[in-house]
Amino acid sequence: MRQVYLDYSATTPVKKEVLEEMLPYFSEKFGNPSSLYGIGLSAKTDINKARAKVAHLIGAEDREIYFTSGGTEADNWAVIGAARAKKSKGNHIITSAIEHHALLNTCQYLEKEGYEVTYVSVDSKGRINLDELEKSITDKTILISIMFANNEVGTIQPIKEISEIAKRNGIWFHTDAVQALGNTPIDVKALGIDMMSMSAHKIYGPKGVGALYIRKGIIIPSLLSGGSQENKRRAGTENVAGIVGFGKAAELAEANLEEHIKKVSDLRNYFIEKIKSNLEDIDINGDMENRLPGNINITFNYVEGEALLLYMDTKGISASTGSACSSASFTPSHVLHALGMPLEKIYSSIRFTVGDFTTKDDIDYAVEEIVKIVNKLRSFSAFSKERSW
Amino acid sequence: MRQVYLDYSATTPVKKEVLEEMLPYFSEKFGNPSSLYGIGLSAKTDINKARAKVAHLIGAEDREIYFTSGGTEADNWAVIGAARAKKSKGNHIITSAIEHHALLNTCQYLEKEGYEVTYVSVDSKGRINLDELEKSITDKTILISIMFANNEVGTIQPIKEISEIAKRNGIWFHTDAVQALGNTPIDVKALGIDMMSMSAHKIYGPKGVGALYIRKGIIIPSLLSGGSQENKRRAGTENVAGIVGFGKAAELAEANLEEHIKKVSDLRNYFIEKIKSNLEDIDINGDMENRLPGNINITFNYVEGEALLLYMDTKGISASTGSACSSASFTPSHVLHALGMPLEKIYSSIRFTVGDFTTKDDIDYAVEEIVKIVNKLRSFSAFSKERSW
Amino acid sequence: MSMYNEKVMDHFMNPRNAGAMEDPDAVGSYGSPVCGDMMEIQLKIENNVIIDAKFKTFGCGSAIASSSVATEMIKGKTLEEALDLTNKNFVDELGGLPGPKIHCSVLAEQAIKSAIYDYAKKNGLELEGLKDFDPDSKFDDHHDKE
Amino acid sequence: MSMYNEKVMDHFMNPRNAGAMEDPDAVGSYGSPVCGDMMEIQLKIENNVIIDAKFKTFGCGSAIASSSVATEMIKGKTLEEALDLTNKNFVDELGGLPGPKIHCSVLAEQAIKSAIYDYAKKNGLELEGLKDFDPDSKFDDHHDKE
Numbered sequence A, B: 001m002r003q004v005y006l007d008y009s010a011t012t013p014v015k016k017e018v019l020e021e022m023l024p025y026f027s028e029k030f031g032n033p034s035s036l037y038g039i040g041l042s043a044k045t046d047i048n049k050a051r052a053k054v055a056h057l058i059g060a061e062d063r064e065i066y067f068t069s070g071g072t073e074a075d076n077w078a079v080i081g082a083a084r085a086k087k088s089k090g091n092h093i094i095t096s097a098i099e100h101h102a103l104l105n106t107c108q109y110l111e112k113e114g115y116e117v118t119y120v121s122v123d124s125k126g127r128i129n130l131d132e133l134e135k136s137i138t139d140k141t142i143l144i145s146i147m148f149a150n151n152e153v154g155t156i157q158p159i160k161e162i163s164e165i166a167k168r169n170g171i172w173f174h175t176d177a178v179q180a181l182g183n184t185p186i187d188v189k190a191l192g193i194d195m196m197s198m199s200a201h202k203i204y205g206p207k208g209v210g211a212l213y214i215r216k217g218i219i220i221p222s223l224l225s226g227g228s229q230e231n232k233r234r235a236g237t238e239n240v241a242g243i244v245g246f247g248k249a250a251e252l253a254e255a256n257l258e259e260h261i262k263k264v265s266d267l268r269n270y271f272i273e274k275i276k277s278n279l280e281d282i283d284i285n286g287d288m289e290n291r292l293p294g295n296i297n298i299t300f301n302y303v304e305g306e307a308l309l310l311y312m313d314t315k316g317i318s319a320s321t322g323s324a325c326s327s328a329s330f331t332p333s334h335v336l337h338a339l340g341m342p343l344e345k346i347y348s349s350i351r352f353t354v355g356d357f358t359t360k361d362d363i364d365y366a367v368e369e370i371v372k373i374v375n376k377l378r379s380f381s382a383f384s385k386e387r388s389w
Numbered sequence C, D: 001m002s003m004y005n006e007k008v009m010d011h012f013m014n015p016r017n018a019g020a021m022e023d024p025d026a027v028g029s030y031g032s033p034v035c036g037d038m039m040e041i042q043l044k045i046e047n048n049v050i051i052d053a054k055f056k057t058f059g060c061g062s063a064i065a066s067s068s069v070a071t072e073m074i075k076g077k078t079l080e081e082a083l084d085l086t087n088k089n090f091v092d093e094l095g096g097l098p099g100p101k102i103h104c105s106v107l108a109e110q111a112i113k114s115a116i117y118d119y120a121k122k123n124g125l126e127l128e129g130l131k132d133f134d135p136d137s138k139f140d141d142h143h144d145k146e
């Protein structure tokens, strides 16, 4: 059966060039980078080459990049690290209502310890309220953490404006750029970012490796302690193959950035136009201006999302309701909720993301099948245009 | 140049069968295991197959295995998790003086927070003092964490006796089995272990993946929070390829256990006999009875370890001083120190570990070269039998 | 690979009795769009026997499959027999549902009860199986909250 | 691949002047086995000029390479000239050492000073370059502690 993968925000396939670069590190160049002999030292050198590539993609210095086991660890580390480092200054953290659970749940963990967290609201397009952000700052505020781009609706935040507010108030600014990386230009220096989370598997690299950018001068305690890897800030034998793969993926992302954005946003717009002209009663969610190039979020009114996903799956079409990691948990998306959408619409919403391997033909096929499926499901839905909810 | 790798305790090459099993998960079966569609669900199923293999190797139930980014994360999680979970009961942790830094540094981190830690001493062979352990228990003791086998001298601890002491006193017992796994039979139920750390790259699996066994009934908070992966106890998109590789490595370890132990300990003994009969003034450290099959730790009196390692490296022979992760840090081994060795002997000690790909011929070559090197370095050392330190 | 077994998938992909009928003798519904699940059922009844059933469901795979299998199972049954069926019977007939999805089958049970209640009310029947049925009961969120 | 550059590796693998001589005119040492580094140096001196040097070192790669390059550099130099050499000169001559290893080169500087001090004492010389040299100074741990 034809397979059309439209869930690049959940994860991406490892690109051929990336896998090729990784392969020697499993069984040949397998040395422990902390060792003093040849195959150990060369592994260390190769990790540092990967570090330089990731740094270059975001305009950082090499030594400001710390490899982690993924975006989740980077988010946990940044927030818990800032909380511990700034304990004597205060206990207040500002974030947004639409962050990824890696951030939200870490904040909740800290709340149980007595930290206070403000969740700034967003408008119906998913852009945070800058005024509200600035007003929520107190003299106890130690961290502002606002995601660069949202994983469900793709809305890109006004990062520069946020960093200026943070700077003006002498507060550290962290951003979760897991979705933004490789999908929009990022220059951490120009944007005034203090810490930034990244993940390899969203940019055609392997799963289980990510990085935290920590601006030099910022000192936070380790989340994982032990050996003296990563300049003594993140312990654990390095996932050498994974890191090398992340480096290569970053290099490709940088080289292809413009082309990628153009290609993917064209496909996205084609998808949206096509589905709009073939189906009634659908809503396109999010912000068409400040949006990740590949993101499409649609409410198919009167059709429940999981049912739609499963029908699509039988046609080889992959997409998701909300973020992948909550797909299996059947809870309505906190992001769409924060955008002010009613629950029934949230249940009827699907995220599609197109990527580097998507073709126009894929979209023609997908839209055609989706239209058929939606019409079928609507034919026996308890709701309809006539009997609206 | 001939390469003879004698540092299997630092890391192991990924076995061919393991890599083969991993390969499809990078670019083909690349789905996010939290997704609802085919390639996501099958990734999830394959993770659970790997979980079953790891569980089987140690006699655990599948659902008691939680995958992590490595041994370091497992150690950090177990100790910090227990500390947080048992906060209301007490603040005292008992461990040993010869633990890996992943454990020691985590304890130190907790000490800064006000926890109290007792570091039980070991005898000259590296076995912990059970009496001292039991006497150090107070009504505030919440965790006993003693490593299964030591990474530097290979000494295996009396795990059953320790777990009985823990049980008798109603205290959780964690063990760092990163080095023991695949090198000695482990049955967590028979041994009464509550939590156990493991790492794939020490058993011919990939770097950057490990696991924590958490006995059912034990509830500790997550170290990484976010998505609902790993039964909601360890967030982060799963390193699917790595986990599948760990599963395969565990399966092979179980199938080959007896043979592996026999082969590797024969090689170890051959190495020791051969070097003893060709060099004077060397000491074999550790315990010849309770020892990991592949571990050899030798003091080459009057010859500094790093110099020896580098000379060996030029002959293609890889070994290490102390643990790999402290090799680069030039601090004398805390393990040999705890065994009561004087500093000059610590500086003159080297760890060799033989493994599944080591041959007798490798050892003949290595010993021959090592003898030449030691004699050369001794010829211009400031110390000698005559001018002893 | 799917989260549901083949039988569930079959009922989900090819739902039996989906849609509406003309002049139903009984109509019932259960659920709420804000909970993500809503089922409407229509019945044709002759001599106390359900001779036809149709459903319309807004809901996930297991809600649709349960609607399908439930309408199949009640056809040919007397009202009392139909009232005896519980969501467990539907789940069993489907060969099982994933743990967090079992509650979705309650939808069908309750919608059927609601339709028969409607019929009983209109026809002045007193049915043992409706003794504990409260047509105004608040719709509980039958999804696992996690 | 190695942590040291080629020149360091050359001096380390093929140390110049390693070993001992007969009837040295001066002997000095520096370091301590408990610090993992100890160097002994022997000099032959004629007319205030170092005409031969030998060393014995227990220590790491950079300690041995520094010993080798230092003994090469002082040969042919007057005592004053030799005293002027610092560990930085040895490191430069070696083309650099890794950061945490630079301190190991201090070993050679101090051992040379100690030998010349021995010679000066035996021969009643007063050397400007020894003004600040304290032969009984405690040996500092020159390794980075971390």
Ligand SMILES: Cc1ncc(COP(=O)(O)O)c(C=O)c1O
Binding pocket: A069, A070, A071, A072, A073, A075, A100, A102, A147, A149, A150, A151, A176, A178, A179, A198, A199, A200, A201, A208, A209, A210, A325, B235, B236, B237
């Ligand atoms: C915005 C965002 N943050 C964090 C994460 C977590 O990253 P990882 O899956 O690498 O742990 C994800 C993806 O899952 C994400 O989309």
Ligand SMILES: Cc1ncc(COP(=O)(O)O)c(C=O)c1O
Binding pocket: A235, A236, A237, B069, B070, B071, B072, B073, B075, B100, B102, B147, B149, B150, B151, B176, B178, B179, B199, B200, B201, B208, B209, B210, B325
């Ligand atoms: C005893 C012991 N514990 C923990 C670790 C850390 O494991 P990892 O390298 O997977 O983080 C190691 C190895 O480095 C080890 O030998």
